[in-house]
Amino acid sequence: MQSRVVGTVLLAAILAGCSAGEPNNSAALPELVEVAGPAREVMQAGEYLLDGRLIASDTVMYAPAPSLKVMKYQVSQYDYDQCVRAERCKAADAVGRGQAKDRPVVGVSWQDGQDYAAWLSERTGKQFRLPDYLEWSYFADQKVPESAQGGLDENEQAALWLQEYQDSYKRKQEQEVPLAPLGQGTANAYGVFDAGGQVAEWTNTCHVRVHRISMPRAESRLENCGVRTLGGEHIAVMPDFIRDPKTGACSVGVPPRYLGLRLVTED
Helix, strand or coil: CHHHHHHHHHHHHHHHHHHHCCCCHHHHCCCEEECCCCCEEEECCCEEEECCEEECCCEEEECCCCCCEEECCCCEHHHHHHHHHCCCCCCCCHHHCCCCCCCECCCCCHHHHHHHHHHHHHHHCCCEECCCHHHHHHHCCCCCCHHHCCCCCHHHHHHHHHHHHHHHHHHHHHCCCCCCCCCCCCCCCCCCCCCCCCEEEEEEEEEEEEEEECCCCEEEEEEEEEEEEEECCCCEEEECCCCCCCCCCECCCCCCCEEECCCEECC
């Protein structure tokens, strides 16, 4: 009888030891939404020039992988701070640093996003990453601007692009400056909150500049992976170490006010 009890205790100890190193998925997982759907027209990332003039980016029919899941909300100050406390992430800049569960972390770079994704992947056992820009544009439910739609000649397209830029700048000036809480308003068609709002979100897509010449027709492309694309109310491109868009950032269109994070997974 005693040997049976000892054997039971040993088995329980072995099982406990085997499970001790496994990630606590339920406690650490952020709230995710599935965004699979039919292909639709989205804007491609990049800076496009025709005869030296900026024009709208190309569009493409795109559908994400059926297994793609997206964080319902941007990474919060509280969740990012857990990575900082684990000494796996650098503290965010003062503008977005804190422990609030209802505020997005801002003042973070693309590299900070890589570090946070690696930490969260290890913690949960799922492979998290920053989205590609096409994925972001799809789940953010971004609409193709009029200047990128077909049937326009080069002059009409350039004029519309300029008008859209001016309208965007005016809207930015009218935006509320203080950082808003997570989950403002209602979710978009894919169940995602705050995408395309005041916080631009880093993506893994490298910046590409496309030069086109009308006569004779020719095209050249230059990719720079030291500069990454951000999704927001307006597309932007910035060096991957930038945390504050006011310090040395380059932008296609109107520069964003804040830089934040939202991750995706296909696990």
